[in-house]
Amino acid sequence: MFDTHPIQDNDQPLQLPPQGRQTWLVTGASAGIGLAVCQILHAAGHDVTGFGRRQAQDLPAGFPDIAYHTADLATSQGCDLLAERAPRRLDRALLNAGLGHYRPLCRETPQAINDVLAVNLLAPIMAAHGLFGALQAGQGVLGLVGSVAYRGAAGMPVYAASKAGLDGFGRSLRSEWQGRVDVRVIHPGPTATGMAMRAGLTSPLAQRMMLPVDAVAAGVIAAMQGQGRMRQRISFGALLRHKITGRAA
Amino acid sequence: MRALITGGSDGLGAAVVRQLTQAGAQIWIIDKSAPQTNPSLRFLPCDLAQPDDIASLPAKVQQAGPFDLVVMSAGINAVGPFEAMPLTTIRNLHAINCAAPILLAQHLLAQDMIAAGGRLIFIASVSHFTGYPGASVYAGGKDALVAFARSLRRPLWADQRITVQVATPGPMRTAHAARYAPPGSTGRGRACPDRIARAILRSKRRAVIVPGVAARMMALFGRLFPVQATQAMRKTLYERLP
Numbered sequence: 001m002f003d004t005h006p007i008q009d010n011d012q013p014l015q016l017p018p019q020g021r022q023t024w025l026v027t028g029a030s031a032g033i034g035l036a037v038c039q040i041l042h043a044a045g046h047d048v049t050g051f052g053r054r055q056a057q058d059l060p061a062g063f064p065d066i067a068y069h070t071a072d073l074a075t076s077q078g079c080d081l082l083a084e085r086a087p088r089r090l091d092r093a094l095l096n097a098g099l100g101h102y103r104p105l106c107r108e109t110p111q112a113i114n115d116v117l118a119v120n121l122l123a124p125i126m127a128a129h130g131l132f133g134a135l136q137a138g139q140g141v142l143g144l145v146g147s148v149a150y151r152g153a154a155g156m157p158v159y160a161a162s163k164a165g166l167d168g169f170g171r172s173l174r175s176e177w178q179g180r181v182d183v184r185v186i187h188p189g190p191t192a193t194g195m196a197m198r199a200g201l202t203s204p205l206a207q208r209m210m211l212p213v214d215a216v217a218a219g220v221i222a223a224m225q226g227q228g229r230m231r232q233r234i235s236f237g238a239l240l241r242h243k244i245t246g247r248a249a
Numbered sequence: 250m251r252a253l254i255t256g257g258s259d260g261l262g263a264a265v266v267r268q269l270t271q272a273g274a275q276i277w278i279i280d281k282s283a284p285q286t287n288p289s290l291r292f293l294p295c296d297l298a299q300p301d302d303i304a305s306l307p308a309k310v311q312q313a314g315p316f317d318l319v320v321m322s323a324g325i326n327a328v329g330p331f332e333a334m335p336l337t338t339i340r341n342l343h344a345i346n347c348a349a350p351i352l353l354a355q356h357l358l359a360q361d362m363i364a365a366g367g368r369l370i371f372i373a374s375v376s377h378f379t380g381y382p383g384a385s386v387y388a389g390g391k392d393a394l395v396a397f398a399r400s401l402r403r404p405l406w407a408d409q410r411i412t413v414q415v416a417t418p419g420p421m422r423t424a425h426a427a428r429y430a431p432p433g434s435t436g437r438g439r440a441c442p443d444r445i446a447r448a449i450l451r452s453k454r455r456a457v458i459v460p461g462v463a464a465r466m467m468a469l470f471g472r473l474f475p476v477q478a479t480q481a482m483r484k485t486l487y488e489r490l491p
Binding site: 076104105106108110113114117121122125126128129132149150151152153154156157158160161162163164165166167168169170171172173174175176177230 | 300303304330331332334336339340343347348351352354355356358359376377380381382383384385386388389390391392393394395396397398399400401402403404476479480482483487
């Protein structure tokens, strides 16, 4: 289940002053938004621990030189492993791992429903539970990556439910943890990732409507910094606003 | 009318059963324990924390269906600081409040157990509008049901003429509410479950039913001032936890 990832790459991380260097934990690090987040953070000189479903040898080329652990967050063992391997002190934890299918309920299977709810909702809840001590020690920020589908989406009811659950959990937890750990829920719009492809969003129009993954990753990182609201959406409008004003979405 | 009520042995579910009995409906109850008051009701024991138990349900009610009304009322709660909550409690909350109604809906719809013209009602919570510090996992599970119901509503009406609704009741005079109220709470201001059940059953069109005056006021406050509403919930509940 567990592997550290010793890939060497040549671009040395920027040397940040100690007070600018942050300790991050990112789930869903092996692909999609999580991978792009890890690349950006590593290039900026932050200390990143990534978790993902893929084995270390199956990681994509260009995977950054960060600590990486394989963990299947659909299982309770995977959630336990996350809490065990996490740094003892965290500035930022980004619970980003997610999966989903673009299909109506009549084409869902009980197993797929269980998996989506387990990975998208139960796993981040368990991870938040396990990471509380480390986040409190670092007076850190917990980021839950949701989706704009959290308000309901006819084409993906189970996925929408899981992300709404995350939103409701984060809203109440933010109040519980106020003054100790800053909890935020970040809702990206449809993003051009492997998940979107696997979810069935493959038409040319759908492709054109989707947000570029690097821009979304930068938006997610910006949403984790500074004073932030509880709920932050990442859309074309928000990305544009961020470009113009330099402020988070 | 044929009705299937989960959590029909107790609390709001039992109140729904009482209303439907008066209206002369044929009722099937799914719950962990049998109803105390009226042993003549048809009762199917089921542990909704077990996906296999849920999967076996449609076969057991095959003869009874299709149903004109399905109410997903079964639910549990647990209050306390999230970081101190036992992991088994968190798993149970997730399984019973969130996964079970979604899985059961999928099973029932896949086997055409809900009649055309019928209603499928999920029971969420007014915490959807206010947040619920001290019961974050519960609040998350209930919000998942609201989004699930919203997502199903249009396609199920278009394809099968089934009306999907979600109700968000506030605190009621039930054993459930009394168990999770902060210590010293008098129970004043809690609604009578029978009135809430009546309000839900009467509201045949709305996507989101906010039953009762207290819940409507809480929902309005939460809609207008979301941050202050969560803060108020924190004061009345979370900060009074033992």
